Amino acid sequence: MIKAVLFDYDGTLMDTEPVIIASYTELFRRYRRPEDFTPELQVEVLGPSLDVEMKKFFPELDTEQLKAEYRDYQNEHIRELIKPFPGCIELLEALQAKDVRCGLVSTRRTDSMEMHLQIFGMTQYFQTIIGTDKVANNKPDPEGIFKGMDELEVSREECMYVGDSASDIMAGHLAGVLTAGIITNENKRLAVETAGPDYMLDELISLVSVIDML
Secondary structure, three states: OOOEEEEOOEOOOEEOHHHHHHHHHHHHHHHOOHHHOOHHHHHHOOOOOHHHHHHHHOOOOOHHHHHHHHHHHHHHOHHHHOEEOOOHHHHHHHHHHOOOEEEEEOOOOHHHHHHHHHHOOOHHHOOEEEOHHHOOOOOOOOHHHHHHHHHHOOOHHHEEEEEOOHHHHHHHHHHOOEEEEEOOOHHHHHHHHHHOOOEEEOOOOHHHHHHHHO
16 A cells, blocks of 8 residues: 655656756856757756756866756746646645655755645645755665655655656666556656666656555
């Protein structure tokens, strides 16, 4: 029986892809060339931590300063470029009605997620939020999932992890929990399917049916 669901954040519950792409585009405009941020790189950045990507794209610049500029740009454009995916609120309400505890495990900072959730009136749905600042090792390392399970007081047999990337599915496997891959970007489908999630979802609300079967 599933008693808790841990979710990835960006690209899973919240459509943050437009603001992520826009933020990186702005940095490439400032410090490289906009055309260097190719469509392939725009897919690549949807998941890895800022530390990894900033050091890769701008090795000669100060990573902390770049991250600060990236976050400042995002904060200026939250309301116009970020929104919950279709079915997100309905899913969270359904899980709450079933007394299924929910948490977030993400490579985004905790305070950033908390701010978004407050803006969109979603804070009440989550009992734990684990951002990159709360772990030593980001996904696919399972540290964040283990921490989330501890805070929700559930065993691996009682927990599921839901994400939109191969690293999410790998982290779930390493944590020993059931995994569900949600396809919100068709460019990621092959990678997610290849990672071998226990369940594949084309819409968030389908997770309710999956949990009802378990």
